[in-house]
Amino acid sequence: MPRRAKPAGAGPANTLSDLESLLASASNGDREAFAGIYDRIAPRVLGVIERILDDPALSAQVLEDVFAELWDESRAVSTGGTSVAAWLAFRARSAALKRLTSHTSPSKRREPAADLPEMLAWLPDAEAIRRIEQRRPLLARVLGQLPREQFAALQLVVFGGLAENEVADRLHQPLAKVRAELRAAARFLRHRRHAVVGSWAVNI
Amino acid sequence: MGCQHLEDEYELYLLAALPAGAGGDLELHLSAQCPNCLQGLREAAESVYWLIESAEPVKPRPAVKSRLAARLTERNQKAEGRRQKKG
Incomplete structure (x- = not known):
């Protein structure tokens, strides 16, 4: 049975406020800035993954994969003006669901375009996410x-x-x-x- | 383009919840860069973000961060090696 959402499960909005500037630094190879992103938001990303997979060891692997992908895509995500938190949330869900269905034949369905340029057309920007977080x-x-x-x-x-x-x-x-x-x-x-x-x- | 009939599909499209055979009209609008549908999709993505983020946070074990750091180091070394070969 799905769990009901609990109110106020996260920290203050300003926890996420500087993710975009950290990613801009990370896109120039700044590993400390990237670690800063991880420290701020990894618990949320892992929460999404574990909710889907219900398997802590597998979820940790997926978390690592998603952050490694963010490192690889940091320049494109950063210059695209999208919210880092939104990119991570959508990517984490997608990666966890892919693992969930990797042992079953995937059903035929309409999938939104998952390529980064396509995603950037609809992913929320940092300001929209800031309003939601507040x-x-x-x-x-x-x-x-x-x-x-x-x-x-x-x-x-x-x-x-x-x-x-x-x-x-x-x-x-x-x-x-x-x-x-x-x-x-x-x-x-x-x-x-x-x-x-x-x-x-x-x-x- | 008339898009009102598509308004209820934006969130479900982003969540990949529309089965094959449904949602084709929306894809036509999107491939034609329909400004209403693109704007609708952007707004729907905010709702979807909020839904995804309703999951309770879980603190990762420190080992995950260490493994990630090692993985990034390895990637950087490989990339550096490729650059040196080219140079």
Whole structure:
């Protein structure tokens, strides 16, 4: 059974505030700057990986791979203007899900383009992530407001890597119902994110 | 381009949750560099980031950082070796 998100699971927003300048230095070969990125954010990245794989030894390997990839891609990520935290979050999820399904035949699904130039077209920038991080406790509460069925379906997608037809099979629900629930969840989160991160006054 | 019917698919597309046979219309818009869909995808990526980041942090063992450092050193040495060969 998927776990419910706990509120306020992370440190202050400023923990991540200088990741981009550290990456700029790392892209010029500064290993200390790269270690600074690791120290600030590795627990979060490992949290994502371990939530997916539920295997500490394998998760540590994936964590190492993701950071080695960041080192290799540091120049492109840095000059692309994207948030380092966002790049790591998406890459960690993707790498962990790849390990999770490496022993099974992957299902056919629409995948977003995973090449860096394509990702840079939609990955959030550092300012967008800073706004989210400042409101992290509120956003965690919003997740807790999702109806139970929507939350369960969403967790299977985010941390189980299931496509919506696979979620329907897993939950023994009609596909149309699961599709509707996932879209309703996405709409709810979009609306609440705008409210919490945007400038509206909102009471959550 | 009319994109309203695609608005609910951005998050699911980024999460690779749309099965083959669905989401084709969105890909058409993206391949045509549809500005509405690209903007929608950027905003959806913020929601998806927030979802992924709902996982509880886990502190890595110190050995992971040491292994990573050794791996980067090895990569740098190999790259340096290649540069010297070329030079």
